Amino acid sequence: MTELQQELFEKQLVSIARGMEYPRTPDISGSVMRRLRPSAQLRFVSRKIAWSLAVILVLFSSLMLIPPARAAILEFIQIGIVRIFRTEATPVTPPQQEFPSTILPVTATPAPTSEPLIPILERLAGERSLEGAQQLVDYPILLPSYPPNLGVPDRVFVQDADGDLTILIWIDPENPTQVLMSLHIIPPGSWAVKKMDPTRVQETTVNGQRAIWAVGPYPIRFSNGNLDFVRLVDGHVLIWTDGEITYRLETELDLEEALKVAESLEPVR
Amino acid sequence: MDESTLVRHAANGDAAAWEPLVLAHQEAVFRLSYLLLGDSDDAEDVAQETFLRAWNHLKRFDVRRPLRPWLLSIASNLASNRRRSAGRYFAALTRAFRNEPTSSASTEEKSARRTESSELWKAVQNLSVPDQQIIYLRYFLDLPVTETAAVLQVAEGTVKSRLSRALDRLRGIIQQDFPVLAEGHEGHEV
Numbered sequence: 001m002t003e004l005q006q007e008l009f010e011k012q013l014v015s016i017a018r019g020m021e022y023p024r025t026p027d028i029s030g031s032v033m034r035r036l037r038p039s040a041q042l043r044f045v046s047r048k049i050a051w052s053l054a055v056i057l058v059l060f061s062s063l064m065l066i067p068p069a070r071a072a073i074l075e076f077i078q079i080g081i082v083r084i085f086r087t088e089a090t091p092v093t094p095p096q097q098e099f100p101s102t103i104l105p106v107t108a109t110p111a112p113t114s115e116p117l118i119p120i121l122e123r124l125a126g127e128r129s130l131e132g133a134q135q136l137v138d139y140p141i142l143l144p145s146y147p148p149n150l151g152v153p154d155r156v157f158v159q160d161a162d163g164d165l166t167i168l169i170w171i172d173p174e175n176p177t178q179v180l181m182s183l184h185i186i187p188p189g190s191w192a193v194k195k196m197d198p199t200r201v202q203e204t205t206v207n208g209q210r211a212i213w214a215v216g217p218y219p220i221r222f223s224n225g226n227l228d229f230v231r232l233v234d235g236h237v238l239i240w241t242d243g244e245i246t247y248r249l250e251t252e253l254d255l256e257e258a259l260k261v262a263e264s265l266e267p268v269r
Numbered sequence: 270m271d272e273s274t275l276v277r278h279a280a281n282g283d284a285a286a287w288e289p290l291v292l293a294h295q296e297a298v299f300r301l302s303y304l305l306l307g308d309s310d311d312a313e314d315v316a317q318e319t320f321l322r323a324w325n326h327l328k329r330f331d332v333r334r335p336l337r338p339w340l341l342s343i344a345s346n347l348a349s350n351r352r353r354s355a356g357r358y359f360a361a362l363t364r365a366f367r368n369e370p371t372s373s374a375s376t377e378e379k380s381a382r383r384t385e386s387s388e389l390w391k392a393v394q395n396l397s398v399p400d401q402q403i404i405y406l407r408y409f410l411d412l413p414v415t416e417t418a419a420v421l422q423v424a425e426g427t428v429k430s431r432l433s434r435a436l437d438r439l440r441g442i443i444q445q446d447f448p449v450l451a452e453g454h455e456g457h458e459v
Contacts, residue, residue, distance in 0.1 A: 010408070013436075014408050016385045017389060019383055021386065021387075023312075025295055025299045028299060029292045029320075032317055032320045035317070036324060164350070189421070
């Protein structure tokens with residue numbers, strides 16, 4: 001089609017489309033406001049809670065002035081966003097009695113434990129089988145064929161982030177309390193891409209395409225509906241795109257190895 | 270109060286500030302959802318969900334940006350997710366065609382225009398979802414290229430190239446399967 005033909009065609013399309021008869025727009029604002037009001041009240045309650053938290057923070061700051069208390073408190077502050085206490089005290093409850101797997105809660109104050117940093121997979125929303133995930137998403141789920149003994153992911157999640165994003169997780173076989181690697185496959189249009197906001201470390205390439213080697217957490221939805229920024233692996237993040245899909249590999253591997261993983265993606269056999 | 274001020278108030282939990290924004294944009298959001306889903310009930314659900322999601326994520330929205338592209342982007346994604354349920358989509362289409370407005374127009378011209386619009390919609394539905402989205406935004410909702418680019422979160426140049434390809438495909442479909450449109454409006458071939 002020449003430019004002139006296209007211009008004419010476009011004009012005719014606009015003219016015809018203007019004649020489109022739509023159903024009357026329903027009272028969306030009324031329905032939305034009715035559904036919002038309870039949450040608006042909750043926000044008011046939340047503000048009260050916020051004030052209470054502020055008071056607790058003041059107390060907390062005072063405690064920080066006392067050396068033994070400060071030492072104990074710092075044990076969990078150092079862990080960062082995954083709020084797990086690490087103290088030398090005897091664990092009150094063995095983790096496996098409270099949780100089916102190797103998982104600790106992230107939001108509630110957990111029982112003291114000597115476990116290392118453990119991800120919070122049990123609380124993540126949208127767990128699926130690999131096959132179930134592939135049926136749900138409209139892009140091919142690619143798996144790394146490197147390292148050769150990696151195998152299929154141990155856990156698979158599909159989460160709605162304005163588009164179904166897939167999270168593949170491999171557990172460390174030598175240390176089942178640790179995530180070895182996680183791969184996020186993010187479709188176009190997802191707000192999750194914009195929200196990654198990593199601390200930029202350096203630029204690199206994956207299959208000749210621009211990529212970023214960075215550190216930073218990632219928004220993940222929990223089964224209670226909350227969204228939190230989490231790192232599943234205490235390492236680096238490699239972010240790259242292939243067509244319209246964005247990939248985010250979280251790994252303890254060095255850059256050279258991470259690139260090999262990224263460039264080994266292939267369809268599920 | 271301008272839009273960005275209202276958005277700022279709403280982001281701070283002021284539901285009363287959100288209401289005029291919903292009112293201002295509900296028609297565009299509903300119409301895009303309806304075009305993508307072909308069913309007014311589904312479109313209403315998606316439109317409601319769009320405004321609720323937007324409300325929940327307002328804190329992260331850059332108030333310097335216009336609100337409508339963001340809302341349309343959410344609606345478009347929600348509608349696309351919903352139509353993945355093929356049974357629901359085809360049932361909706363069946364209902365839409367069954368309930369197609371009868372030609373009760375006062376003049377023949379009005380009736381002909383409506384038939385053309387309806388045929389055009391059917392022709393567009395033969396395209397892929399991304400092609401449909403871009404055509405609905407640009408020609409049915411009459412959005413400028415800049416705003417279409419903002420909704421689809423791509424560069425303006427990408428919008429133009431995607432549009433050009435989508436139009437080629439649409440033209441092929443029209444010529445093959447929609448003789449009413451191919452014969453053209455007022456004697457011009459579409």
